[in-house]
Amino acid sequence: MNVFVIVGKDDNPIYQAAFISQPKGSTELCHLHQFLIHAALDCTDEQVWTTNSLFLRAVDFFHEMHTSAYVTPGHCRFMMLHDQPKIEDNLKNFFLEAHELYLKVILNPFYEPNTPITSPAFDAKIRALGKKYLS
Template identity: 50%
Template sequence: MSATYYFAIVGATDSPLYEAEFGVHRSENKHLHQFVVHAALDLVEDALFLTNACYLKTVDKYNDWNVSAYVTPSNVRLMLLHEARSEDAIRSFFTDCHELYMKTLMNPFYEPNSPILSQAFDSKINTLAKKYLL
């Protein structure tokens, strides 16, 4: 049985840009996953004062879940809700997701700080999740 992961990209103005679930899909927990991740945003802001690194590791815990965060230089937050997992795998996942997000920003048809609706982006995020998390 595989673990459940919830991944979200949150814009600089705290607006959700993208979200995805990987692993075991439990639709009754989706709103709880969103709540836990978005509740951790304040802890991400606090952690930014303690380091200048993009990868903030685990910023919050809720029951058996951990919330890890990665903050881009433009203050876009990549958030991952997960059970205990290798820090190296999560860091690699975030780094590749950040690169993919940067490529999306360079697309002249993408409006910055708007939801990412691209099927290609979603497919590539799922591929990264399979590579590093599942």
């Protein structure tokens, strides 16, 4: 199971995609994810100043869930919550391609920064990335 979240400047999720092979009780899962991601955000915010690499591998490990992060030069945070340790390259490539998609979204003058990304096409492409790199 993998949960991908893009977090805006106000620590609000602006995009979320769950790649779940066996959906369990979904509301509980949702709350747990939010909690874990928020906890991981603090770790991310610390690590962000220790390295200038965009990809921060495991920033947190809590409650049997790993969190990896990728922070763009504009400090947009991509978080991946996963229960299996991931092959690093796959995760990195996922983040890189997601980064490019994100860039295209924000270049549109009509997109208001830090607001939810609602484009179904964007969602479809992220899910395709999930299939490609995370299954």
